[in-house]
Amino acid sequence: MNLPRWQLYTIFSVTSVFLLVALIVSRWQISVTVEQTQPPVSSVSLSNLDPLDPLTSASVTSNPARARINPPATQVKTPPRALRLSNQTDYPVRIAFLPKQVGARKQQSGVVKQSLYGEPGHWDFAPQEGATSGLVLSLPTKGIVQLERGDVLIAFAQDGSGRYWGPYIVGETPLPVWNRQKSEWQLILQP
Structure with missing residues (x-):
């Protein structure tokens, strides 16, 4: 199957951009962390x-x-x-x-x-x-x-x-x- 030259350039360009973005993102070493909240405090006694x-x-x-x-x-x-x-x-x-x-x-x-x-x-x-x-x-x-x-x-x-x-x-x-x-x-x- 022979593709027109402009389609080859488009496919090559999109693939190159995708690989370049993936390479940059992998270098940033992005990570997500979740902090836990404080534990519940016991209920308040009215006498205090x-x-x-x-x-x-x-x-x-x-x-x-x-x-x-x-x-x-x-x-x-x-x-x-x-x-x-x-x-x-x-x-x-x-x-x-x-x-x-x-x-x-x-x-x-x-x-x-x-x-x-x-x-x-x-x-x-x-x-x-x-x-x-x-x-x-x-x-x-x-x-x-x-x-x-x-x-x-x-x-x-x-x-x-x-x-x-x-x-x-x-x-x-x-x-x-x-x-x-x-x-x-x-x-x-x-x-």
Whole structure:
């Protein structure tokens, strides 16, 4: 069978390109790895919770390190006053965080000298994300969030349903709840 010259060139060109791409990809040694998530944490006993435990230091840690998901063999101790959130709803939700500014004061005239609140942050959660053990929240530039009395949290559904939870004022509203045993704040969003 005799093929026209242009078909031979086309077949040769396509085969050459395919072999060249295969050679380049094999040199990159591409591999895919999957990290395991942290093991579930045992459920919280209500006797260990104290919503009004006193707090003493800054709103957000200045640690620039980001929180990491570690294999089940190692557990990282979260810093005191960390926020563990659990979305037990069937809604995709956004959690908004507004830290109270340390040192914010009113002048005698009632005019605020500086902003009462620091830089806000937010996180998005899928339905049922962190439902069993919760997830410790962190910010890219600040590290693990450490709550202080007066910090504000609010959650709202992102599906257009208009559903929301909060606002929660740390140490002033019943939620989030202080877990004295783990020295962390816990917020569980329920349907």
